Amino acid sequence: MQDLDASKLSVTITMSPGKVPEPDSEEVHNMKTCSDHMVKVTWTDDIGWHAPTIEPYGQLTMSPIASCLHYATQCFEGMKVYRGFDGKLRLFRPDKNCKRLVMSSARVALPTFDPKELEKLLKAFMKADGPKWLPKSRPGTFLYLRPAIIGNGEQIGVTAPSEVLLFIVAVCWPDLSSGTRPGTAPQPPGLKLLASKSDVRAWPGGFGYAKVGANYGPSFVSHMEGRKMGYDQILWLLGSDYQVTEAGASNFFIVWETKERKRELVTAPLGAKVILEGVTRGSVLELARERLATGSTYLTSDIQKLEVIERDFTMLEIEQAWKEGRIVEAFLSGTAYFITPVSAINFRDQEIDIPMGDGASGYYAALLKKWLRDIMYGNVQHEWGVVVEEE
C-alpha cells in the first residue's frame, strides 16, 4: 500500500483566478471565499494513497451513497498561514496539526499517513497561493487553511470507506479574536459563555479528543440556543459534578488565586480523551510554564507568577472562587478564535462575571496573545513559526 508522498505532487494552474477580497470586508466575514487552488489526494483500499495534485479550486462530485454523507466518516484540521511583518509567509506549528489529523482520521476508520508529507503539501499549496492571497503589502494578515479527509466511496453498509479524499482549501477568514463585523454595532470585549445544561459534548470512551465532524453538528443546537439568549459560546460541562471541559470549539483557561493566594492557570487535562488537544492550548501551556515562573522578566504587578495546572476542575470551584473574589481572568484558545478573553459565564441561571484586566482583556490573555502573534507574524524568530518558501 502506498503512503502519502508529496514528491509525486503535480500542479494544474487555474484558468480563472479569483479576486482577493479586502481585509475585514463583508466577503471575508462570509467565510466562503477560497483561494485559486486546492490540494487533492485520493486513497483507495487497493493501492493506498494516489499521487497528490494541486488543481483549480472547484466543486466536489460524489455519489449520494458516499460514506461521508451518511456516516460522518470525516475529519479535518483548522490552521492558519500568516503574512509576517518581516514579509515572510509562516505556518504555526504545522507538525502538530498534521499529526492530529492522522489521529483523527484513524478514529473514524479513515486511512493514516506520514504527517510530514501532509506538511510538505501544505507548504507547496501556500507556495502556489500564498503570494497572491496573502500579499506582502498586507503584513499581519492570515488565511485559514482547512485540510479535511472524507470517505467518498460508495459505502452504504456500515463499514470503513473503500475510497477516501484528502483535500486542503484556503479560506479568507476574519479575525474573530478582535474586531467587530463591519456594518454591525461594536460588541463589548470578552466572550459570554453559557454553561451547558442537559447537552453533553463528549464523554470518556467517545471521540471528543479527535477533530471529527461528529463533534460539531450535534453541538450546533446548543450554540444556537445560547446565541438566542445572548451568549457567544457554550461552556461544555461533564458529569454530575459539572466538570469544565472546553468552550464552543476552543479550549478554556481560567486564572484564579487559591485560598492561600497562590495564582494558578488551570485548564482541563487530556487524559480522559474528552477534550481536543488544541495546538494553541499546548502553546499557551508551554509559554506560560516557561515565561510566567518565578524570576521571569515578564512579571509585573498585574502579571504575577503563576503555576500552570492541567487537572479536572468544576463549575462549583469557579463559582466558589467567584464568590470569594479569587478569579483573575479567563480566556479561550483555538485557531479560529485565537486567544479571546471571557467576560462572563452563565452557570445554572446565575451570571458569573469574570474580571477583564484593563477592560479590553485580562492581562495574561493579552500577553499570551502578543507572544503568540509575535511568533506567527515573525516579530520574533521562533521554531514554532515555520517559514513557507516563496519563489
Place this chain on the structure above:
Amino acid sequence: MQDLDASKLSVTITMSPGKVPEPDSEEVHNMKTCSDHMVKVTWTDDIGWHAPTIEPYGQLTMSPIASCLHYATQCFEGMKVYRGFDGKLRLFRPDKNCKRLVMSSARVALPTFDPKELEKLLKAFMKADGPKWLPKSRPGTFLYLRPAIIGNGEQIGVTAPSEVLLFIVAVCWPDLSSGTRPGTAPQPPGLKLLASKSDVRAWPGGFGYAKVGANYGPSFVSHMEGRKMGYDQILWLLGSDYQVTEAGASNFFIVWETKERKRELVTAPLGAKVILEGVTRGSVLELARERLATGSTYLTSDIQKLEVIERDFTMLEIEQAWKEGRIVEAFLSGTAYFITPVSAINFRDQEIDIPMGDGASGYYAALLKKWLRDIMYGNVQHEWGVVVEEE
C-alpha cells in the same frame, strides 16, 4: 417559510435506465446499485423547502466547504419497500421513519418538516421505480430506501447550514438476516457479539437516540476490531456497571427466566435517549405484548408466555443468568438486519453462549420474524403494511 410540500413534486424521467440485478447476486451484496431515480428537495434559510423533484439518479456536486463534509450536519433513515406475495408494493410503518427523520434533523441543526409530506414523496418515488426494481415476478423481495438530509451550504463557520438537501435513493440490498454471501463459505446461524470494552457509542445528553451520521463513523473502528476477532457486531455497553444499550446498528433483546422462573423479554429503555428508537424494536415490543401474553393462541411448549420489559439491564445480569442456565435466547432487531438471532456474547474475554432454539434461531426470534414478514409481504393485512399505489 415554506414547509415541505409533496403536491409541488415534478418528475423528470431518466434517459439511461439501469439494469435490475438478480436477487442475491454479487451486485446486490455490493450494495452500490441504486434505482433509476432519486428524490431531491432543497431547503434554503430564506424561503424554506423548495419544490421536490424526482430526477435521474446521479452524482451530487457540492462545495469543498459544504457543512456536511466537515461538521456532520447530516441524518438519515433506513427503511425498506417490499414486493408482497399478493403482488402489492408495501412500506412498513413509514410514518415512524418519517417522524424520526424530523427529530434527527432537528438534533443536528437541520430543518424540520411535516413528516406526512415525506411519506407522500416516498410513495411517489416507489410508484415511479417500484414496478421495475421490485417486479411482481419476484414476490418476497425488497429494496432498501435511504432518505437523507445533508447541510450542503458553504458554511465553514460552526453554525447551522444555510442550505440543505433532502434526498432519497433506493438501493439493491441483500437479506442480511439470513443467506450467506454468494461465493463464500456458509456461516453458522446466529450473530456473535463482542461487548465493547473502552469505546462508548453514546451517552446521556448526547445524540445516541437520533439517526445522525455522528453515531456511525466513530463506531467503525470497534466494529472492524471485532470482525478481526471473529465477531459480527459490537454490543455497546455504558457505564461502570456495563449497561447493555444496543448492538452494531440494531436494538438488542434478550429472553431469560427470572430466578422465580418467570420468562421475560428485556430490552433497553428509551428514557435516557442513549439508544435508537428502532421501528422494528417498537413493533417487536407491540407484537410481543399483544401475542405472547397469557391465553394467546401462539403459546406452545417452546413459546411460553412472557412479560415484555423495557428497563436498564447489565452484562452482569446476563452473565449471572447464563451461569444459572436461565437464558432462553437473544436477538437483534433493525431494518438492515431485520430480526437476527444472537448465538454468543464475548464479555470481558469470556464467551457467553446463547441458546439458539432449534439451532437456526431462537423460537421467539423466529416467530416474531415470521409475524413481521407476514405483514411486510402481505400474507396478512395489517395497518403497519402500507400499500404503495402503482399504475
